Amino acid sequence: MHGKARRPIQFGAADCYRLEGAVWDDLPNENYKSLAADLDDEQKAKLRDMQRAWIAYRQHLWFYYTKIQGTMAGPMKAACVSPETARRAVLLQFFSSL
Secondary structure: OHHHHHHHHHHHHHHHHHHHHHHHHHHHHHHHHHHHHOOOHHHHHHHHHHHHHHHHHHHOOHHHHHHHOOOOHHHHHHHHHHHHHHHHHHHHHHHHOO
């Protein structure tokens, strides 16, 4: 019975991280658009390339899921993606303010 009590808590934590990630997902997009609006064509191309590389990196965070597996894989992957997305949002916002 103890194992059953743990499972909802673990999935609850992953759900919490996913909800947080959904909030953060919108912010990098907004900050990206804001930053791109003030750039020339060459800078926009470089920003686009940089953002695509970051998106590819973020997609590879699934490695944690495949490495860890089991019931902790979901929460640990979610716990990693959310802060990475938050850092990206803040970075793009910072460059928009320069």
